[in-house]
Amino acid sequence: MxxxxxxxxxxxxxxxxxxxxxxxxxxxxxxxxxASDAAAIRGKLVYQKYNCAACHQVFGLGGYLGPELSTTMSQLGKSEDVMRAFLQYGTARMPILHLNENEITDVIEYMKYIDKVARESNYNGSPIAAINFHANRN
Amino acid sequence: MHFHKFQNEIHHDAVQLNYGISLIMPLQKSDKLAKTFLSTAMVCLLAGLIFGLAGGIQYVVPLWMKDSFPFTRLRPLHVSLVITWIFTAASGGIYYYLPRIVKRPLYSVRLGWLHYSLLLLSVLTITVGYFSGIFGGREYLEFPPVLGLLILSYWIVFLINYFSTVRKYEGKWPVYLWMWSVGLIFFAFTFLESQLWIIPFFRDNIVRDTTIQWKALGSMVGSWNMMVYGTAFFLMEKISGKTSVVFARKTFFFFFLGLTNLMFNWGHHTYIVPASTWIRDVSYIISMTELLILGNIIYHWRSTVSEINRYGNINSFRFLSAADIWIFLNLILAILISVPAINLHTHGTHFTVAHAMGTTIGINTMILMASLIFIRENYPRHENTIKVSAGFWICNISLLIFWLSLLVAGFIKSIYQGQLSHQDILSRQIPWFFTIAISGFLFLIGMILIIKSVVKVRSKE
CATH class of the missing domain: 1.20.5 (Single alpha-helices involved in coiled-coils or other helix-helix interfaces)
Structure with missing residues (x-):
C-alpha cells in the first residue's frame, strides 16, 4: 500500500x-x-409529503419564501387556531394544500414538538436568540 | 483486454489542435454513450433553469400559478434537475475521458447504457412525480424514498464500470483519478446516509435527524465537487500540456485537505441546531481551507500556461478562468459564513443561496461547460466561437448581478430578522427578487446560446 x-x-x-x-x-x-408522540411523528411525514420545506425552515434549514417555523407555535398570535387556519386556507403566498383534518392535527403536533425543542435550546428563529443558544450550551 | 486488440477496435483520429498542442483523443466505442449523457445533462440544465426562473417569478408575483403550480413543486424541479445536470455532465465527461486516460476501452459499454437507462428512468419518474405533487422525501431529495433505490442502483452500475476500467491503468494515478474515485465512492455513501431518516432511531429525534440530513447533504456536495474538480484538473493538464501538476506532491497535499473538508466541514449548515458543540468546532476549524486550496492550485496553474496554449483552446480556457473568479468570490463568502458569529446572522437567509448558486453555477457549471466545449473542440471546428463567447459573457455578467442581488436580499433579512414580520421583510426584499428574476432570465438566454452552439456542432458530426 x-x-x-x-x-x-x-x-x-x-x-x-x-x-x-x-x-x-x-x-x-x-x-x-x-419525539414520543405518535401524532408528532406522523406530522413530520405530512410535512414531508407536502414538501413544506420548499418554503419553510426548521432550525434555519429549508426554503425562504415562507417564515421559519421552529418556534412559530409559541410566538405571539400564532396559536393553534391560527396555525390551523393557515394550513386549511393558505395565505397570499401559501397555496391551499387540501390537507384533511387528521393531517392538520398531526402537523400542529409536529410544530409543537419542534417548538418545545427549540425553546429548550433558547432558539426562537432569529439569529439574535441563536447567539445565546451556544453560550448557554457552553 | 490486450492493448493491441484495443487499438484495432478503435478508430484513431488523432487531432493536432491549433498552435501546436498535441492532443490525441482517438474515437472510442463508448463515445456515443458519453455524448448521450452530455446531451441529457444539457436538457436537464435548461429545464432546471426554466423552473428556477418560474420560481423566481413567484417570489415577485406571488399569485402567479400559486395554486395550480406552487413553489413547493417548482423548487424541487429546479433543484433536482440542476443537480442532475452536474452529476450527468460530470459522469458523461468521465465516460468520455476515462478510456483515453487508461488507454483501454470502457470495461462495459452495455453497463454504461444500463447506467444511462436507469438514470433516465429515475429522472423521468421523479420529474413526473414532482409535477404531480408527489413528494415524501427531504429537502433536495424530495422524492419518495423508494425511488432512491433507482438512484442507488445506477450508481452501483457506474461504480462497477468505473473501477473495472480504471484498475487497468498502469502507473501512478494522476490526481483527477483520485478525485473521481473518491467522488464516486462518497456519493454512494452520502446518498445512503441521506436516507437514514426512514429508520425511527434517526427520524424521531429532531436534533439527530436535522444534523445527519445536513451532514449527508454537505458531504454529498463535496462528492460532486470532487468529480467536477477532477474534470478541471484533467482539462488543465490537457490544455497546458503539462503533466507534472497532476502528480505533484503539493497537489496531492491539497487534494487530501479537500477530502478532509468533504468529510468534516459540513457543520456550518447546522451551527444553530442544538447538537454537540464539537460538531460546530470541528467544522469551523476545517472549513477555512477548501476553496482556498483549489483557488491556489488553479492560480498557480494559470501562471504556468503559455499564451499560445491559452488561445489554442480559448473557449474551454475562458470557462475555466471564469470558474477561477467564482472560486475567488465564493472563497470569501464561504470563509465569512463559516465564522460562527457571522453565520448566526447569515444562516437562513439568501446569503446561503448566493453561496450555493455561486458554487453550483459559477464554479461547477463553468467547469462542466469547459468540459463540454473541450470535447466539442476535439474536432477542429470553431465556427460558433462568437456565439459561445457572447453566451459566456451574458452568463457571467448576469450571474454576477444574480449573485450580488442574493447577497443584498440576504443582508436585508439578516438586518430585520427578529424585528419585522416575515411579510415585511419580504416586501423590502422584493426589488432584489425582481433583479434576481431578470438576471436569471438573462443567464438562461446566455446558456441557450452556448448549448445551441455545442449542439449545432454535434449535429454536423
Whole structure:
C-alpha cells in the first residue's frame, strides 16, 4: 500500500468514527429531542409529503419564501387556531394544500414538538436568540 | 483486454489542435454513450433553469400559478434537475475521458447504457412525480424514498464500470483519478446516509435527524465537487500540456485537505441546531481551507500556461478562468459564513443561496461547460466561437448581478430578522427578487446560446 492509500484509509477511518459519534452521542440532544408522540411523528411525514420545506425552515434549514417555523407555535398570535387556519386556507403566498383534518392535527403536533425543542435550546428563529443558544450550551 | 486488440477496435483520429498542442483523443466505442449523457445533462440544465426562473417569478408575483403550480413543486424541479445536470455532465465527461486516460476501452459499454437507462428512468419518474405533487422525501431529495433505490442502483452500475476500467491503468494515478474515485465512492455513501431518516432511531429525534440530513447533504456536495474538480484538473493538464501538476506532491497535499473538508466541514449548515458543540468546532476549524486550496492550485496553474496554449483552446480556457473568479468570490463568502458569529446572522437567509448558486453555477457549471466545449473542440471546428463567447459573457455578467442581488436580499433579512414580520421583510426584499428574476432570465438566454452552439456542432458530426 502506498503513502497516498494509507492517508486515504486513515482519513476514511476517522470519518467513519466521527460519523458513528454524530449518529449517536453527538446528536442526542435533550430528553425532549426525541419525539414520543405518535401524532408528532406522523406530522413530520405530512410535512414531508407536502414538501413544506420548499418554503419553510426548521432550525434555519429549508426554503425562504415562507417564515421559519421552529418556534412559530409559541410566538405571539400564532396559536393553534391560527396555525390551523393557515394550513386549511393558505395565505397570499401559501397555496391551499387540501390537507384533511387528521393531517392538520398531526402537523400542529409536529410544530409543537419542534417548538418545545427549540425553546429548550433558547432558539426562537432569529439569529439574535441563536447567539445565546451556544453560550448557554457552553 | 490486450492493448493491441484495443487499438484495432478503435478508430484513431488523432487531432493536432491549433498552435501546436498535441492532443490525441482517438474515437472510442463508448463515445456515443458519453455524448448521450452530455446531451441529457444539457436538457436537464435548461429545464432546471426554466423552473428556477418560474420560481423566481413567484417570489415577485406571488399569485402567479400559486395554486395550480406552487413553489413547493417548482423548487424541487429546479433543484433536482440542476443537480442532475452536474452529476450527468460530470459522469458523461468521465465516460468520455476515462478510456483515453487508461488507454483501454470502457470495461462495459452495455453497463454504461444500463447506467444511462436507469438514470433516465429515475429522472423521468421523479420529474413526473414532482409535477404531480408527489413528494415524501427531504429537502433536495424530495422524492419518495423508494425511488432512491433507482438512484442507488445506477450508481452501483457506474461504480462497477468505473473501477473495472480504471484498475487497468498502469502507473501512478494522476490526481483527477483520485478525485473521481473518491467522488464516486462518497456519493454512494452520502446518498445512503441521506436516507437514514426512514429508520425511527434517526427520524424521531429532531436534533439527530436535522444534523445527519445536513451532514449527508454537505458531504454529498463535496462528492460532486470532487468529480467536477477532477474534470478541471484533467482539462488543465490537457490544455497546458503539462503533466507534472497532476502528480505533484503539493497537489496531492491539497487534494487530501479537500477530502478532509468533504468529510468534516459540513457543520456550518447546522451551527444553530442544538447538537454537540464539537460538531460546530470541528467544522469551523476545517472549513477555512477548501476553496482556498483549489483557488491556489488553479492560480498557480494559470501562471504556468503559455499564451499560445491559452488561445489554442480559448473557449474551454475562458470557462475555466471564469470558474477561477467564482472560486475567488465564493472563497470569501464561504470563509465569512463559516465564522460562527457571522453565520448566526447569515444562516437562513439568501446569503446561503448566493453561496450555493455561486458554487453550483459559477464554479461547477463553468467547469462542466469547459468540459463540454473541450470535447466539442476535439474536432477542429470553431465556427460558433462568437456565439459561445457572447453566451459566456451574458452568463457571467448576469450571474454576477444574480449573485450580488442574493447577497443584498440576504443582508436585508439578516438586518430585520427578529424585528419585522416575515411579510415585511419580504416586501423590502422584493426589488432584489425582481433583479434576481431578470438576471436569471438573462443567464438562461446566455446558456441557450452556448448549448445551441455545442449542439449545432454535434449535429454536423
Amino acid at each position: 502506498n503513502k497516498k492509500s494509507i492517508v486515504f484509509v486513515a482519513l476514511s477511518i476517522c470519518y467513519l468514527l466521527y460519523s458513528a459519534w454524530v449518529y449517536t452521542l453527538g446528536t442526542q440532544g435533550s430528553a425532549n429531542s426525541c
